[in-house]
Amino acid sequence: MNRKTALAAAVAAALTLGTVAVASSQSPALASGTTANGAGYQAMTALGRATVMEQAEKEAKGLAKSLGLGADERLLPKDVMVDNDGSRHVRYDRTYRGLPVVGGDLVVHYAKNGKPTSTTWAHEGAIKVAGVTPKLTGKDASATAVRSAKHVKQARTTNLDTSQLVVWAVGKVPVLAYRNTVTGAGEAGADSREAVLLDAASGAVLDQYEVNQTISGTGNGVNVGQVSIETSQGGSGYTLTDALHGSTVVYDSYNSPQSNPAQNARTFSKSSNSWGNGSTSSRESAAVDASYGLAKTWDFYKNTFNRSGIRNDGRGAPAYVHVDNQLLNAFYDDSCFCMSFGDGSSQNGNTPLTALDVSGHEMSHGVTAATANLNYSGESGGLNEATSDIFGTMVEFYANNATDPGDYYIGEKLRMGNGYLRRMDNPAADGSSLSCYSSRAGQVDVHYSSGIANHFFYLTAEGTGAKTIGGLPHNGTPCNGDTFSGIGKDKAAAIWYRALSTYMTSTTNYSSARTATLQAASDLYGANSQERYIVSKAWAAVSIGTALPDPGGNQSPTPSPTSSPTSSPTGNPNPGNALVNGNFEQGATGWTQSANDITNSTQQAAHGGSWYAWMMGYGSAASETLSQSSVAVPTGSPKLTFWLKVTTQESGSTAYDTLKVNVNGQTVATYSNANASAGYVQKTVDLSAFAGQTVSLSFTGQEDAYLSTVFLLDDVSVG
Known part of the structure; x- marks a missing residue:
């Protein structure tokens, strides 16, 4: 383990003496040793x-x-x-x-x-403008913006709206400009906001677009069923504060306006740790959906791409439910680094807009803002929206929630008249979205131009032809009549994320997106890989560019990166055990770890052999996850067994530091500092509820800010 190398003696003494020897044992540098390949x-x-x-x-x-x-x-x-x-x-x-x-x-x-x-x-070369003194005053710019607004009706300015002097370099010739914000009735409701960019000399409109990056006015909440969520205890009660995911807090906005969702906001708090009743009769139910969805989105980015939160800094964004009145919308707002969820309207039975793919969609807008920051207009705006659809869909697959199985329909739980908001396999089926690229792509609404990238992603992942996914019919119909197989959703997502975070900029258009994804595929799988070839065929299938020469005929794509949380481990070295490498003697084979937990360090002892998992032991607020997917639980009376040794600086029976066993995201057992033992103790967990199913299994450790607890894990078996 990298975290206790130089300080091993001090930590060992602290564990023995029951005193705090160090404030933190975590290396301040890049995580060393074996790391996940996240894109x-x-x-x-x-x-x-x-x-x-x-x-x-x-x-x-x-x-x-x-x-x-x-x-x-x-x-x-x-x-x-x-x-x-x-x-x-x-x-x-x-x-x-x-x-x-x-x-x-x-x-x-x-x-x-x-x-x-x-x-x-985004704009190559030096910036040159005639000067930075505008001919137009800020007041005149605001008035012009109000008159010019086209995305909102009855536009006005408020004390929250701004007029900012900027240099506009999106066009070929940079100019001095005003970036203004106006408020009015629009797609996001009565208080929609629109950005209007004006030439600071002439007052000419340079660009305009809605500020709130939305799921486009639809939604459904109270749909995730009974789930486990992370809360925090303080004083005599609990709050919806998720310490495992950047201390994300879900607030009751109490119908605050969408322009300021925190205006009347209150924390959700209560004396018991049971939340919601599965219906809108409890204000907590929508908060449960939001908390669960945002946590799953965080976990998806962390376990798939090594990304810690929206800005990759470990900080959670606040979320507000019950925003405004009759708000049929949900959106991310980078200006407040927050997410807002409306309660819906009579058009969808007044159900909250807190569905799983909505949470993934909105949080992904934040990731886009923190990376490429794709301008929310023209072709880059379509790519922005498609990115949220792509990763919102991947979150739905990742969550593996039986009440909302993964598919390529956007908003299939939102009670839309046609059963969905958008379809990635056939975008044009909604009557408005574009399935194929045309010169119109930069002029249509970004929710409709997103269909081009959505269609590309589906074809890259799944290929052409009809199939059933998540219980819904899909049909990847290309624009050029081609036929080909996909490379799988995990590889397609890795390519898109690397392209977004490494090669796209604020002005990337569809042609540039093709270049970015081809480069990303080359980085991950090789310039002559089948994956890069399929990426080129998928772009050609949505009328962008032509396919590259086939590098190897019908050769199979190369293996996915080992970090993929949904890839199936192979080569079980432990016959009779449904888990791969349950005794850890093959190192990290078969396991996905958020830190370098699997080790043969002599600082601790294994239960058998020389390898084991060393979880926690920081002495400061931290969390770790060790997991394995695609575990085939046998029929009959299956059990999970493992050997656990707990050593702690804590005292008493209060559970300050915990190790939770989760199956398909459901906590089935919890151990803590109160389970401290002199040696390894065998633990058994009944898995009868999952008999005959293929599940994901994870061990999640969480430590509070004071004193350390070490959980040693070995000889894990499902049988």
């Missing part, structure tokens, strides 16, 4: 991310000069992704004489030796 990126601790961001800031001045930027320009580091081989991809925003440059972002790619190799630009 090719290393996992980073919070301090590790801060370190590489600080490095990017120190390099910014020299980098700007080497790129040929002018003396009035500055680069501001926004994000850094580090590949498994140590290569870096540093994303910068740009300012010009202190003003934000809209469309000025860029990504600089560094080889593992630290040398820059290439740059991906």
Whole structure:
């Protein structure tokens, strides 16, 4: 384990003496040792991310000069992704004489030796404008924006609306501009907001789009059934604060306006830890849905791509349910770093908009804002919406919730008249979305132009032809009459995420998205891989570009990255055990781990052999997960057995630090510091409720801010 190497003696003494020897034993650098391949990126601790961001800031001045930027320009580091081989991809925003440059972002790619190799630009080259003194006043700009609004009716400005001077570099020639926000009746309800960009000299409209990135006015809540959610205890009660997922808090907005959902907000709190009743008669029910959906979305990004929260900094965004009145909408707002969920209207039976794919969709808008920040208009806006549809769909597959199985329909639980909001396999089936690219793509509503990328993703993942997925009929019909097999949803998602986080910028259009995904496929699977070839065929199948030459005829795609949470382990070295490598003697084979838990370190003893799982022991707030998917539980009276040793600095019978056993996301057993033992103790968990099913099994450790508890796990078996 990387976390207790240099401090091993101090920690051992602390465990023996029952005293706190260190404040933290977590390495501040990048996670070392074996890491998950999440789209090719290393996992980073919070301090590790801060370190590489600080490095990017120190390099910014020299980098700007080497790129040929002018003396009035500055680069501001926004994000850094580090590949498994140590290569870096540093994303910068740009300012010009202190003003934000809209469309000025860029990504600089560094080889593992630290040398820059290439740059991906939103607007290539230096920015030059005549001056930064506007001819139009801010007041006149606001008035012009009100008159020019086209996405909202009866536009007005409020004390929350702004008029900001910026440099507009989305077009070929950068100009000084005002970015204004107006409020009025629109798709997001009575208080929809629209951004209007105006030339600061002439007042001409440069661009305009809705500010709230929405699921487009539909929804359904109270649909996830009975689930386990993470809460926090304080004083004499509990709150809907999820410490395992960045301390995400779900609030009751108490019908605050969507422009300020926190206005009347209150925390959900009660003396018992049982929430909701599965119907709208309890205000808690919508909050349960939101808490569960956001946690599953967080876990999807963490366990699939090594991404810790929206901004990859471990911080959870607040969420508000019961927003506004008769609000048939849900949306993410980057200005408040928050998510809002309405209660629906008479059009959908007044059901809350807290469905699982809605939560995944909205939180993914935040991930897009934190990475490529795709402009929410034109073709980039369609890509923005498609990204949320893609990852909202992947969250639905990842959650593996029996009441809402994974499929490629968007909003199939939202009580729409035709049974869905959008379809990725056949976008044009809704009568408005585009299935194939055309010159209209940049002019239609972004929810409709998203169909092109949605269709591409479906074809990449599943290929052409009719099939049933999640109990629903799908038919991947290409625009060019081609036929081919897909590479699977996990690989398709890894390619899209790497393209989004490494190669897309705010101005990426469909042609550039094709280039970005081809490069991402090459990075992950090779330039001559079948995966890259299928990506090219899928783009051609939605009328963008032509297919590359087949690199190997009908060869099978190469294996998925080992981090894929839904891939099926093979080669069970433990006959008679439904788990792969249950004794850990094959290292991490078959297991997905959020930290380097599986070890043969001599600092602790295994129960059998030399390998075991060492979970927790930080002495500070932390969490870890060790999991295995596609576990075939036998019929009859199946049981999970394992050997557990608990050593703690805590005292008494209060459970401060816990290890939970979860099957399909449901907690089936909990152990804590109160279960401390001198040696290994065999534990048995009845799995009769899952007999004959294929399930996911996970061990999740959680430690509070004070004193440490170590959970040693070995010889795990399902049989």
